[in-house]
Amino acid sequence: MSNLKLLARSLGLSITTVSRALDGYSDVAPATxxxxxxxxxxMNYRPNPAARSLRRRRAEAVAVTLPTEPGRFGPPIFLNMLAACGQRLAEDGLDLMLLPTAGRAGEMDTYRRLLDGRRADAVIVVRTRLDDERVGFLKERGIPFVTHGRTARSEEHAFIDGDGEAGFRDAARQLAASGHQRIAHIAAPQDLTFAHLRRKGWLAALDEAGSPDRLEYTAQPTEAGGYEATQWLLRQDTPPTALLCATDSMAIGALSALKERGFTAGREIAVIGHDNLPSAAFTDPPLSSMEIAAPDVGRQLAEMLIARLGGRDGRELQTILPVRQVPRATHGPAN
Amino acid sequence: MSNLKLLARSLGLSITTVSRALDGYSDVAPATxxxxxxxxxxMNYRPNPAARSLRRRRAEAVAVTLPTEPGRFGPPIFLNMLAACGQRLAEDGLDLMLLPTAGRAGEMDTYRRLLDGRRADAVIVVRTRLDDERVGFLKERGIPFVTHGRTARSEEHAFIDGDGEAGFRDAARQLAASGHQRIAHIAAPQDLTFAHLRRKGWLAALDEAGSPDRLEYTAQPTEAGGYEATQWLLRQDTPPTALLCATDSMAIGALSALKERGFTAGREIAVIGHDNLPSAAFTDPPLSSMEIAAPDVGRQLAEMLIARLGGRDGRELQTILPVRQVPRATHGPAN
DNA sequence: TTGACTTCCCAAAACGTTTTGGAGATCTAA
DNA sequence: TTAGATCTCCAAAACGTTTTGGGAAGTCAA
Structure with missing residues (x-):
């Protein structure tokens, strides 16, 4: 609506001075x-963002890419995390752009378009995989980025992640301590980093306990996946006494499969998930779970991004957040 | 990276001609x-979006505002809808910006900043309320917008919505037809349009059935809300025989409260929700629900937005999508 | 009084596109 | 042959900011 030229004219000043006055330069008199x-x-003046980006040669925006295809996207709280992140970014005048991609194939195309066109100054990478080509691409191009979840090359870049490994180790330890002998793992696809780390924690606890069994089944991180996995596990010669599920969604599917076979979770068979979904407290029986012990992952993510844009080295920006157990009714005792 | 000047120089042409050639103007020779x-x-040329917006005087972006505060945001599928919407927008070169707002108070501020700064050409309004100040504001400013959900002034603007009223009328009818005498409604806050319409459908069916009872309880559209409502309803002198819940999340809370009191949903008491959440098929018993019978709400939303930006009148862009019942185990018979 | 320093301000040049208003050829019709 | 049409192309002016490189007063020290 109103611009610097109008403002300057109405004040009898030059555009330069007005611009510098608003930007806090020291060479303008306090009274002015x-x-x-x-x-x-x-006059309700706001700098025109297009003109500003053009001149400053940055987009003043951060992009996050979202796969559209596979039906469901991550845990339901994900959008809240993005909103919190966006709010923090807005405090620094940065916009948050949603860049949907058509499946994994289209992902790199989207990245190329994004960066060739300079539409964003930095990128948030979500749903990280252990071997994630996006990381290589972004490093090569020199675009600041922060991943939500680690990768195999984590030591080289900024990331924020929950300590799923410790969380699953602790949970499996507790199950073992309360007498469980056959603690099965319902895993998510192992190319996803979070899935890999959670499985690793489970394995570590089994090693500690000297347990020889390695009962596990990998499925999609959905209710249907957990259901399918549980059915398979129950069909084995020596079925498990505990199910450690990569996500709450899978655990909810597991509860359903258990019920169908006449088992009561938390009595005959323990079930523990991860994410502490809002609905976890309302399953039957209420689901034991765990969650990242930080209320503001989104904000922290934003702050890492801002630090990165400010020139901080990604290697100094690596946060692993503790995971807290949320015991409810389904982690019940074996003996 | 590369720009028109470089391209023009390397071709021995003027910037004008290169620009017009790429934009498909007719006054350039086919060979050229x-x-x-x-x-x-x-040369991997992409027009600089900032320069283009500056000159064209539009942002080439669409914004959606998200309240960050109240913990959870809408049904989990919401992010997928946004992703689908963003993908369609991208086909027309439009970016999708996430504009988080600090609670309802900050919402109008965010809108003002957004529009004064011309950061977006159009807006998606979600979580519509019956009396929604955002609609008035946007109309006044003349910014194209589409609401996701109707408002009290729907006839004046573009919107897309599910026919929750018909869905709840049908569900309540079926319950009445199978002998239910006391069909209670677990309502979401009535300022939200979707909540109002669903309640209206419930009321209509009760009127048709000549049922005198108007048993209802309003709570937050969460599991906890549904739980609280059910507890209250069960404490009444003549408790309901059926619970029609505004959302699946509430229905999941209801199931939990019923279980706690020793009731089996689908036998003593029927329960029906809305949204057909992925987890609805895995509750115990599996939750009867309903859902919008369209796979591509996000894409349709995007297309309405594009039409609106193309100058189409909002009154011609109003879609009410049918709602389909998804019967499972909890809508069981009364007699 | 003079020279050096401050203090406060400004003109003009970018940034990379789109668009306006032609200009020079070439062709067509009389 | 000439007047118009038609094809191609282009110079230059925006769009609204930020930033560079001063410049004119005023102040201070000698």
């Missing part, structure tokens, strides 16, 4: 600065 | 156009 600020306020 | 296109391809 106040006059300018008042006028800007009165 | 091909030469230009080939060079653009080879």
């Amino acid at each position: 600065r106040e006059r300018v600020q008042a006028a800007a306020q009165a | 156009r091909e030469r230009v296109q080939a060079a653009a391809q080879a």
Whole structure:
């Protein structure tokens, strides 16, 4: 609506001075600065973002890519995390763009378009895989980025992640301590980093306990996946006494399969999930779970991004958040 | 990376001609156009979006505002809808921006900043309320917008919505037809349009059935809300025989409360929700629900937005999508 | 009084596109 | 042959900012 030229004219000043007054440069007299600020306020002036980006040669925006295809996207709280992240970014004048991609194939295309066109100054990478080509691409191009979840090359870049490995180790330890002999793992596809780490934690606890069994089944991280996995596990010669599920969604599927076979979770068979979904407290029986012990992952993510844009080295920006157990009714005793 | 000036120089043409060749103007010779296109391809040219917006005086972006506060945001599939929407927008070169707002108070502020700064050409309004100040504001400013969910002023603007009223009327009818006498409604806050319409459908069916009872309880659209509502309803002198819940999340809470009191949903008491959440098929018993009978709400939303940006009148862009019942185990008979 | 320093301000040049208003050829019709 | 049409192309002016490189007063020290 109103621009610098209008503002300057109405004040009898030059565009330069108005611009510098608003940007807080020191070479403008205090009285002038106040006059300018008042006028800007009165005329409801906001710098035109396109002009500013053009001149500054940055987009003042951060992009997050979302796969559209596989039906469901991550845990339901994910959108809240993005919103919190966006809010923090907005405090620094950065927009958050949603870049949907058509499946994994289209992902790299989307990245190329994004970066060739300079539509974003930095990128948030979600749903990280252990071997994630996106990381290589972004490093090569020199675009700042933060991953939500680690990768095999984590030591080289900024990331934020929950300590799923410790969480699953602790949970499996507790199950073992309470007498469980056959603690099965319902795994998510192992190319996903979070799935790999959670399985690793489970394995570590089994090693500690000297347990020889390695009962596991990998499925999609959905209710249907957990259901399918549980059915398979129950069909084995020596079925498990505990199910450690990669996600709550899978655990909910597991509960359903158990019920169908006449088992009561938390009595005959223990079940523990991860994410502490809102609905976890309302399953039957209420689902024992675990969650990242931080209320503001989104905000932290944003702050890492801002630090990265400010030139901080990605290797200094690596956060692993503790995971807290949320015991409810389904982790019940074996003996 | 590369720009029009470079391209033009390498081709021995003027910037004007290169620009017009790529934009498909008719006043450029076919041979020249091909030469230009080939060079653009080879040099990996993409128009600088900031420069383009500056000159064209539009942002080439669409914004959606998200409240960050109240913990959970809408049904989990919401993010998928946004992703689908963003994908369709991208086909027309439009970016999708996420604009988080700090609670309802900050919402109008965010809108003002957004529009004063011309950061977006159009807006998606979600979580519509019956009396929604955002609609008035956007109409006044003349910014194209589409609401996801109706408002009290729906006839004046573009919207897309499911026919929750018919869905709840049908569900309540079926319950009545199978002998239920006291069909209670677990309502979401009535300022939200979807909640109002679903309640209206329930009321209509009760009227048809000549049922005098109006047993209802309003709570937050979460599992906890449904739980609380059910507890209250069961404490009444003549408890309901059926619970029609505004959302599946509430229905899941209801199932939990019923179980706690020793009831089996689908036998003593029927329960029906709305949204057909992925987990609805895995509750115990599996939850009867309903859902919008369209796979591509997000894409349709995007297309309405594009039509709106193309100058189409909002009154011609109003879609009410049918709602389909998804019967499972909990809508069981009364008699 | 002079020279050096401050303090406060500004003109003009970018940034990379789109669009306006032609201009020079070439062709067509009389 | 000439007047118009038709094809191709282009120079230059925006769009609204930020930033560079001063410049004109005023101040201070000698």
